[in-house]
Amino acid sequence: MAVHEPSMAEALNLAQPAAESRLSMPTPIRIPVSGFVGFSIGSTLGLIHGSRIAQLQFRAEHAHKMPTSTTGWYLYHKSKNYHTMFGGMREAIRMGSRLGFWTLLAFGLESTVDRYRGKTDFLSTVLSSVSVAGAFSLWNRFSLPTAARTAKYGLLFGLAYGGMQDVVGLARGRPVSYVEFFRRKFRSASNLEEQRQV
Template identity: 55%
Template sequence: MMQQGASDTSASASRAAAANADLPAPGSSTSPDHRPQWSPIDFPRLQMSTPARLALATTGAFAIGMGLGATHGGRTAQLRFRAEHAHRMPVRTTDWYFYHRSKNYHAVYGGLREGLKMGARLGLWAFGLVWLEHTMDRYRGRADLISTVVASLSVSGGVSLWNRFPLTTVARTTKQALGFGLVFGGLQDVLALARGNSVGYVDFVRRRLGSPASSK
């Protein structure tokens, strides 16, 4: 029985050694069979993970929309207040004080309301853009400006469809979205190449020209 137990132990050790031999060594390149599934964390855009980019893009777009909307809304509210009270302008100093106080109140309220609306709108668009960009990266297995262009055009098409823009406005927003996608995606690709990351269409062109593709 002791010999049988020793033989079982040696057989188990042999199987474990064989299993460990199949695993890649730490720091070595993995074979295609053991290569992990592509993840955007491997080549993060702007050296940031997707949740961080979502939060930054949404917050930044909301802040920009808040500032623009508050400025436009405040001026519009002031003009509306003056138009509504043009037929009964104040005469005394006290009346002028209350007039300007009411005008400032309407300006602040109108600016805050319009700022929140525009900030939420731009924040939603930015969130959708980054999320669609990330989805295209996951679907295609690579991160480059093609995903950014597709995401920009998708958001532009959704906004145009939601607002029921005429064809001329749809064409203009589509051109703007295409330009934004090319510029923003191109800048991301330039930064990725500068850091030694791989860019899909650049590697394709290099393979066609016979030069080695960049790898990280």
């Protein structure tokens, strides 16, 4: 009798129905995609911020020796644009990497909590968001009031994002644990009332 070897899709849980997974994507696809999206957003923000700072820094460093000729102005703007692009790209890589890392950590932790609990609902998102906010605060050595504010933002993000995922999941037919709990309680209460009336 031949033993069934799981395919790569089965081993990575890619065969999970889209209605049962978060964001309608299996976990092994959702986590790298979220990291890429985080990196892209961070890179865009870093490019804008870094190029603006590099441009201002170049102007400040060269304010005492402004060019006087047409050729001088051409070379000044050429150098300024080079420094602006270089500073923007450097900050884009830095900020994109940082935001991508924290995004991967949050989505990976959310998936881990989902598997550990055996349920997929907003509580996993809240727990992972608050945990990542705490780790972010420790990493950056925030003061206690700043860490509390970061944890509050993590909680609000977890509630909003997790709630949104649950609403979309319910619309797609994915069972949500706390909704099923209330449905069972409501059904049992209505069944008891019907039995009393009979």
